[in-house]
Amino acid sequence: LIAGNTIKSKQYFIFIFSNQNDDKAFLQRISQQLLLKRTVSYQHSAIFVFLNRQQLKEQINALLTEQASPGLSIISRSTKLLAQKICFVFSRQGPQWWAMGRQLYESEPLFNKWIHLIDAEITKINNGEWRLLEELIKKKNERESRINDTNIAQPTIFAIQVALAALLVSRNIYPSPIISHSAGDQAVAFVAGRLSLEEAVRVVYHRSRLQNCNTRQGGRMLAVSMSEEEVENKLLKDVEHLVCITIVNSRRLVKISGDEKTTDAIQQILSISYPNVFKACVRIENAFHHIK
Structure with missing residues (x-):
């Protein structure tokens, strides 16, 4: 259950999770949520982790009375109101470039971290058939690059856009709407919280792989x-x-x-x-x- 709530003039975005089944899957999910900070419309976040209804009830009571409780986390971030709303646009295949993102990869630790996270997810799926880091970071010149091959281009564009979105959010630059076109749909689905990172990477990998089977045909x-x-x-x-x-x-x-x-x-x-x-x-x- 996810809902907005107002408590003592503070508007909270509330995450409520049941942790009855798979601890590892739960921790992965909540870590991704917090890392990207997808609660873009709220200054205050309340996160509930519980095993049963009684624990949830105790945590909600603690929130209402502003007391500490095991499993309850309160996160607040400063926000700067902007005169105009910001829209994140996630692009299609086509604007890729063989050396794109390299300066950000070298200079921004958070951007670097997301590229490595996505590289690891791709490697799980393709068993090392090709590596995101090799294609995106390590190619020495455009002649060596396979960036225009569909099965390479779409996952690399996905990685760049997700890492860039995470970097912008870390600088308190939050979108109001987010939109996408074509190959940008998988990145926007992840950033919007509709797919987990594993799910989004799996979609973009297999989508691009299947489309690549039909390339170079005139x-x-x-x-x-x-x-x-x-x-x-x-x-x-x-x-x-x-x-x-x-x-x-x-x-x-x-x-x-x-x-x-x-x-x-x-x-x-x-x-x-x-x-x-x-x-x-x-x-x-x-x-x-x-x-x-």
Whole structure:
């Protein structure tokens, strides 16, 4: 049970856990909750750990009377009200870079800690088939990197975004809404508390692994700074069966996805006929989100 409560002008976010079954699983779960501090909307947190209803009753009475009780923990943090609400946006695959996150990894212990936590979870699943630390931190140059392979890119993006979110929260930068797109969904599900770290890593690992089986098969994605209607009328006539609009990012930015040769031809048309229109190939090796 999780609920908000107000006691003597203090608004608490209350965690209530039953510890009857698996002690180890419980401790892992609560440690993750506290480490990331997901209670982003509350200044005060009350955590109850109990074996039976009587213990819970005693702990609640202790909270109401502001007394100490075994299994009851009170956490308070300072908050700074902001004029505007902050939104955390968790991105898709595409903006990855072979050396991303390395300065934060070297200079920020908390960021470093989360990268190692996620590396350990991935290693449990793939039995060391590949290592997050090797791909994200130890590659010496872009030529050696496999960062654009789908099965590598998505877990590394997940790791960077989770570690960065933890770092921001540690600096008292808390989001109000959090949103995601495509491959960012697993990171946002974890940060929102909907999945445990183990669950989120398992999802992103197998999702990317399965998608990677379909890469290098002639697919391409292209970002175009045009409206949806302009792209349909100026670029996709007679090739709709090969390339289609798959993502509408804004009123004047869409992604088209489909056959590699056709997508390259559209890019050439843009360069010749619409030289002032922004266009860029997304750094992936598949026509993601395409209907086929």
